[in-house]
Amino acid sequence: MSVGIIGIGMHPFGRHPGVSGLQMAATAARAALKDAGVSWEEIDFAAGGSDAAGNADTSVAALGLTGVPFINVKNGCATGGSALTTAHAMLSAGSAELALVVGFDKHPPGAFNPIPEDWGLGSWYGETGLMLTTQFFAMKIQRYMSEHGVSTSSLAKVAAKAFRNGALCDTAWRRTPLSEEQILGSRMVNHPLTQYMFCSPGEGAVALVLARGVRLREARDRAVYLRSVAFRTRRFGTFEVFSPSVAIESAPSPTSEAAAAAFESAGVGPEDVDIAQLQDTESGAEIMHLAETGLCQHGEQERLIQSGATEIGGSLPVNTDGGCLANGEPIGASGLRQVHEVVLQLRGEAGARQAPGPRRVGFTQVYGAPGVSACAVLTR
């Protein structure tokens, strides 16, 4: 059964003193309902969540108490993807007709400070300074650069692209373009990654209205089809964040497996993708995820990035809204922001950052601790 996205809404990302995460969620939900031309009373299923800003279903108090079944999701960086998976499954099964998915968050400034015990680790792991997501991404790209010939220049180009695209996105947080020289010259955070190569925890909210059947057909002029959504956790042998040790034998990453499952289920291949949104916690993540998702071969990124293929006007535009680097990372909202952007692009409504030419197939990928990934394929 076809499932489509018929409405999208967003509360701008960034810092919003005095506005709670739940208030941002309600703003995004109202915007998505308005975009879809649907009233909240008509929604017969909802799912959503945040990592650190409260229970999603509390927002029904602001939207109206309609008795709607609402599943709270708390699944780290895959929170949005998990909520989307749940709604997609409910609609596909015929258990609902109109669903609302919402993701939101509100994090204090600075790096995340996770509690080791929450991740099954001894307190010593945090006490001795090993429990930082930034270290993981730095060591993953450091190894990757040595194996696959990725240059420091490409790390800077990815970040420069993000801030250039973010400047064209009125809901982005970081809207000032930065040169490659400024990015390379900014404070070193974790070698080889500098300050402006990293995203920051932030605030924001995104909501989507999904439909099937008659409600989808009524909206077909603007609907974007959600062909598939798949998420996976890590297998033995992958290299993940918060790992005191890593096996010598290797296995496909959760991103690789989720992407392969999403493509198979959608009946399209990575070569069909016209536009992509990839998890760019830092510059290197976008580079590695390009190949892990199958959008290119390992080692091919250097040529793609240096030739501008991933720019808005390139053959495979990536993170056209500036990604996490320009929007920041409110964990619960981040994955749905990717879908929001792909819907805008496939509708041809992305304004100053609209990718030229016919764009029919879109792809999204999120990744997070302790090794989860969610991928989706969308078509017009």
Added chain:
Amino acid sequence: MSSTSVVPVAEGLFILEGGEPYLIGSQCTSCGVVAFPRQTSCPRCTTLEVAERRLARRGRLWSWTIQCFPPKSPPYAVADADDFEPYGVGYVELPGEVRVEARLTVADPEQLRIGMPMELTLVPAPGAEDTGAVTYAFAPAIEADL
């Protein structure tokens, strides 16, 4: 550092034998997979039949970075960021066993390269001025010792 003076940052992570430190991991008695720290089940084949294993003291640097900003406390042991000194972090591949994440004794990127030989040592843990605790780290080693 004599064994009598050592206060480990956590029990069961490492031991001193003959004046030399060893990490304590576990090995699956069924499929042979080695893990660190010691696990109660095998992360690959899921069996509960795992035995304690003393890990190799030397290996090669698999990847590395320098931690250039003070981690938030908690979970970091040191709350005062004013005296923060950057430190190295890496994964060291112990041949035929596992890649272990650890602090490195050097924090100069010019002195670190993937593939260089490394050797286990003990260093004062962050906050050791108050606790006297030590933790494990890897130091550059001599190629001939590997």
